[in-house]
Amino acid sequence: MNKIGLIIRREYLTRIRNKTFLISTFLLPLVIVLFIAVTVFLAMKGRTSHRIAVMDQNGYFKDYLKSDSTIFFDFSPGIDTLNYPEKNCSAILIIPVLNEGQKTIYRLKYKKQLGLSNVDDLEKRINSAITDHLIYTRTNITRSRLDSIRAASDIGELQTFSDEGKKSQASSQGLSYAVGYACGFLIYLLTFIYGAMVMRGVMEEKTSRVAEVIVSSVKPFPLMLGKIIGIGAVGLTQFLLWIVLIIVLFMGAQAFIPHELLQEVNHIQQANAMGNAQVAQSSEAARQIFVVKQSIQNTNWLMIIGCFAYYFIGGYLFYASLFAAVGSVVNEDPQEAQSLLLPITMPIIFSFLIMSIAIQDPGGSLAVWSSMIPFSAPIVMMARIPYGVPNTVPVWQLLLSMALLAGCFLFSVWMAGKIYRTGILLYGKKPTWKTMWKWAFKA
Amino acid sequence: MLEVAHLKKYFTTQKAVDDISFRVEKGAIFGLLGPNGAGKTTLIRMITGIFYPDEGSILFNGKKFEADEDSARIGYMPEERGLYKKMKIGEQAIYLARLKGLSSSDAQRQVKDWFVRFEMQSWWNKKIEDLSKGMAQKLQFVTTVLHRPELIILDEPFSGLDPVNANLIKDEIFRLASEGASIIFSTHRMEQVEEICDHIILINKGNKILDGTVSHVKQEFKENLFRISARPLPVQHPENLYEVLSNNEEMLTIRIKNGYGPNDVLKYFIEQQSGITAFTELLPSLNEIFIKLVEGTSLSRQFQPKQS
Numbered sequence: 001m002n003k004i005g006l007i008i009r010r011e012y013l014t015r016i017r018n019k020t021f022l023i024s025t026f027l028l029p030l031v032i033v034l035f036i037a038v039t040v041f042l043a044m045k046g047r048t049s050h051r052i053a054v055m056d057q058n059g060y061f062k063d064y065l066k067s068d069s070t071i072f073f074d075f076s077p078g079i080d081t082l083n084y085p086e087k088n089c090s091a092i093l094i095i096p097v098l099n100e101g102q103k104t105i106y107r108l109k110y111k112k113q114l115g116l117s118n119v120d121d122l123e124k125r126i127n128s129a130i131t132d133h134l135i136y137t138r139t140n141i142t143r144s145r146l147d148s149i150r151a152a153s154d155i156g157e158l159q160t161f162s163d164e165g166k167k168s169q170a171s172s173q174g175l176s177y178a179v180g181y182a183c184g185f186l187i188y189l190l191t192f193i194y195g196a197m198v199m200r201g202v203m204e205e206k207t208s209r210v211a212e213v214i215v216s217s218v219k220p221f222p223l224m225l226g227k228i229i230g231i232g233a234v235g236l237t238q239f240l241l242w243i244v245l246i247i248v249l250f251m252g253a254q255a256f257i258p259h260e261l262l263q264e265v266n267h268i269q270q271a272n273a274m275g276n277a278q279v280a281q282s283s284e285a286a287r288q289i290f291v292v293k294q295s296i297q298n299t300n301w302l303m304i305i306g307c308f309a310y311y312f313i314g315g316y317l318f319y320a321s322l323f324a325a326v327g328s329v330v331n332e333d334p335q336e337a338q339s340l341l342l343p344i345t346m347p348i349i350f351s352f353l354i355m356s357i358a359i360q361d362p363g364g365s366l367a368v369w370s371s372m373i374p375f376s377a378p379i380v381m382m383a384r385i386p387y388g389v390p391n392t393v394p395v396w397q398l399l400l401s402m403a404l405l406a407g408c409f410l411f412s413v414w415m416a417g418k419i420y421r422t423g424i425l426l427y428g429k430k431p432t433w434k435t436m437w438k439w440a441f442k443a
Numbered sequence: 444m445l446e447v448a449h450l451k452k453y454f455t456t457q458k459a460v461d462d463i464s465f466r467v468e469k470g471a472i473f474g475l476l477g478p479n480g481a482g483k484t485t486l487i488r489m490i491t492g493i494f495y496p497d498e499g500s501i502l503f504n505g506k507k508f509e510a511d512e513d514s515a516r517i518g519y520m521p522e523e524r525g526l527y528k529k530m531k532i533g534e535q536a537i538y539l540a541r542l543k544g545l546s547s548s549d550a551q552r553q554v555k556d557w558f559v560r561f562e563m564q565s566w567w568n569k570k571i572e573d574l575s576k577g578m579a580q581k582l583q584f585v586t587t588v589l590h591r592p593e594l595i596i597l598d599e600p601f602s603g604l605d606p607v608n609a610n611l612i613k614d615e616i617f618r619l620a621s622e623g624a625s626i627i628f629s630t631h632r633m634e635q636v637e638e639i640c641d642h643i644i645l646i647n648k649g650n651k652i653l654d655g656t657v658s659h660v661k662q663e664f665k666e667n668l669f670r671i672s673a674r675p676l677p678v679q680h681p682e683n684l685y686e687v688l689s690n691n692e693e694m695l696t697i698r699i700k701n702g703y704g705p706n707d708v709l710k711y712f713i714e715q716q717s718g719i720t721a722f723t724e725l726l727p728s729l730n731e732i733f734i735k736l737v738e739g740t741s742l743s744r745q746f747q748p749k750q751s
Binding site: 002003006007010014204205208209210212213214215216217218219425427 | 488491492493510511514515517519520521523524525526527528529530538539541542543544583586
């Protein structure tokens, strides 16, 4: 149909030509990167150093509990549970006499919360202080000797491989996690951004009263579909631009790696290909680059990008048609949209929450089920796919999830079309879900 | 060219259009009148293919009306109208013309022609939000008739227009009609209807209550009122012959009683040695007819459950 093409063209071109499109395409990744950088920075900075007073009744912790930048242990003799705040300590650790073979409770009293990671850290330090003390008192090993044994023993490194029958692929759990999270987050973000864009577009047509003019030339359904497809195409364009941007950035980043380091990386690559596991002699930096490079090379990007496109389109069609239905029934008052939007935005936000849990255990039952249910499938499934398709996500799960999503968006587009048809021409009536339901299924 | 027969459209809360029939001839300017909520918009939406009628038929050029094909031959300017605010005016006009099935080059040419005719060339790269209400209205009219529709439906086309631009559009309406387009003109402004329309129908509460040419309708509703000026006026007015409604110096408004005609009155005046200077029949204005017909029915339409 020629007319729907015209509508798609208009929707697409007016948005692509808009300056905000270019700005958002290049600014959004920047904002995301900045956001991540700032959170990491704050998290690092957030580890404020604590001064902890110690009341030790054993007398030996002084030698083994080591202070560092995050925790400083104060063994001043006069300190007690009453005066530690005056001595600038945020907490006091009371270690009673420890008897061997008997669980003893040592206590930490504080005025200011230390935070969970600090407490874990503290416990680890105390335990290793006890171990150290026992090693020294039971054996006659010297401290320097023990330290050198420790250093020499740090030679193993765990590499994970995903078992694919004939060959096994080196994989990186970390990278899969990062890519999965990024994919899920992007789908979440794009669904919101473009869904809201569809809704605003429909509301614009209704409030500017152009709807009835257009509807006298085109049926409402192609008008709605044209708008959804046109805006979806804008989203895909943005997605493609991002891929290009990432590739360019990646190439750019490689250019900054010194040449010698790259050669070293190549060396490891060759050594690894020959089954040589001895990589210890190469430098730490080269080894890390090698791991990143290898896991990037071993990730099935085509599969990820293809699935991303499918789940973006499917999830977008599903949610955008609901957004369009809401846009068609509201009048000028944005407040009305707010309350009607809740049943649409809740599942999206829920899916995102489920995704951040499911990604910890991508093969678990929560992950499997929520990636089947069409409401959450686009976000959750996209977070699972980077872990590997035939292994973490069986093919049948992927196909079933895709089929269910397709069925669901066909249904939602059909239903939204019926609501839209009536809503777009109706002014001044306060919409409810009940009337929308009636238009969708009774009219 | 348009024939509407026994059209019905019931909504859950009311009978919006209840058995309306009429026909519009080629080249005619047809007035569709009615109070607010009479069902005009619903009727128009059925003719433009936006709604399907529940019952009845619409014949377009003698064939059954098919919204998909025939919408290209209809130009509709709704009462609730507007254009994309952020879109450039030239592009917008071309877009709307192409939605009506014009090819790209055709649309381009038509839009340019009309912009020249209405002196809007300088608007091409402007946006709607830069236009005044009157200018936007003019543009809206242009976009309605761009594709040379055979049937043009105008709902309150003059609202918001100054007299100069209203005249411009009025002239265009006459020109389009003389070139063979049929025009359905829906309004509350009766003086415009008297001026423009050949044929009118009046609908109220979903029913057609009046149908005919303007002069015919006026004849039908005349009340034998005449205005007579004479010097001197007769001293006595025979009550069996006529009734004086108002007496303004040397001008009388009279209603001639049944059984008598204007000649009887004139004869009486002559006999009374009264020098007649003017004698005219007073025909009711459409406004008066409209009010007379619609008054007494409740002003705003009550919602009533349909009875089936």
